[in-house]
Amino acid sequence: MGKLLTFIQHQEGKVARTSLEALRGAQELATTLDHTLTAVVFGLESGPAELANIQLDEVLLVQAPELTTYSSEYFVAAMEAVLKAEIPHLLISSHTYQARDWLPRLACRVERPLVSDCVGYEHDGGLTWIRQVFQGKISAKVESSEGLVIVSFQSGAYRADELGSGSPSQRTMEVRLSAVPARVRPGDRFQEAKGAVDLSRAERIIAVGRGVGDEENLTMIKELAKTLQSELGSSRPVVDYGWLPHEHQVGSSGQTVSPRLYLALGVSGAIQHQVGMKNSDCIVAVNKDVNAPIFEVADYGIVADLLEIVPRLQKALEERNAD
């Protein structure tokens, strides 16, 4: 029987939802492999409430004065010490922005592979990790060499509401980090002033992606938004290009929305966009690429040039409104 560690990210004691999702993946792996499962939490005096009734062997509280807030150098050094002491077969985490920041560095420090942003695994004698490549257009099965593997799971890869329940024991481990140089010094976290557009309350959203091709084409889409009485959302590139202000951006670094209708025009549906809109009631995608990942979440799909569709839709809706 081996050991599986799962890292639990939290903000002032509140566990990240994606960590609970990854924990569900870890539970499945622990069962499949007949491994013990330990949840590793940094910088807390007592175990987070979210883990109190979860099926886990134990919660390991790793403590040092430097671990109360996130800093890559301290987190890497602390986990290096944990891995040395615990000798797990797997270290599981969610693929959060924070994980992107420190897990690769940890993997290099301990000279073991990090298989990042996985959506699942297969067990057939050995373990194969499933992850998306080419922005979700293709899936890959990834194999790794013998020994410890660090794995991060994509947001939504597992469901937190399927977590098995139990009563884990608790253990603490002190680590000494005073010798670690503080070359990276995080300051305050902040949010930018809210823009005028609150997409989270919108009934209908028309979202434009890079496929709109040109800033000028936004004119007819704005027109369509008016006719459809909907707000205008967008993917990240449209904001990066300065075609629309950031307050329109939907996705992991923008707004999370769940309108009754989400009409995606020329949006490929990368995971960072999907996490912001996949809970919409009705999703319509217009995209000229039948393999675009947006169709994975769409209720209705139109494989066509959006410039052919938008004017016709405008006309059809106007006629309908006139009736």
Added chain:
Amino acid sequence: MRICVLIKQVPDQESVLKINADQTWIIEDNLVFTANESDTYALEEALLLKESLGGEVVVCTLGPERSGQVLKDALAKGADRAMFLQDEAFDRLDSQGAAKVLAKALGAEQFDLILLGLQADDTGDAQLGPILAEELDLPHVTLVVATEVLDGRLKVKQEQEGGWYQHIEVDLPALLTIQSGINKPRYASLRGIMAMKSKEIKQVTAADLGMGADDLTPDQSIAQLYIPPKTKDTVFLEGSPDEMVSQLVEKLANEAKVL
């Protein structure tokens, strides 16, 4: 300030990708390749820093012969010189392998700052930056959306989830991974394109770095690629554009009831 920018060549976003016969990579013939999107923002940030502080911008890529184009494009935009790490032994490296090669190649140069995009849009590992920082024993910050140079250190703004940001100070020398949207990448001018022709592109092979196949065995590799099976029953509307639109309006009104 002496800045190095890492740029990877990847298939253009518009590419229709096909998987090769042994299902381990895509068919590259006839594909259009381009500089990885977030790397182009990293290059622009380096050029802006050089314009305000002076110094040098060196661009570097690791990849097959075709990827030399991203170096030429960067030199045309104003980078001073280029390093091209090209060798059959570098094919199919994982992030740690690539970082080892880059660390060997860049270590001696003692750059003040290394910039690269936050992830490559082909494999999407999002690992190279922090790993290279570890290899070179440099501090790093990922997902940077603004930079400000202070005395011997940088103040950067890091993007986090759900509209949060954080200011972070980092000592120089340092490595940053850059998020798209941080600036407005420039186009090469005609003069830049002319000037590019006389700029140095230094070729570096595994032998130059004293590295052999043993140093470069990956710890992870793609066993199989496949087109993800569809799990959702999307209703695809068929016919001419007019027909598709009238079906859509009908379905939105009567099935989904969202009009």
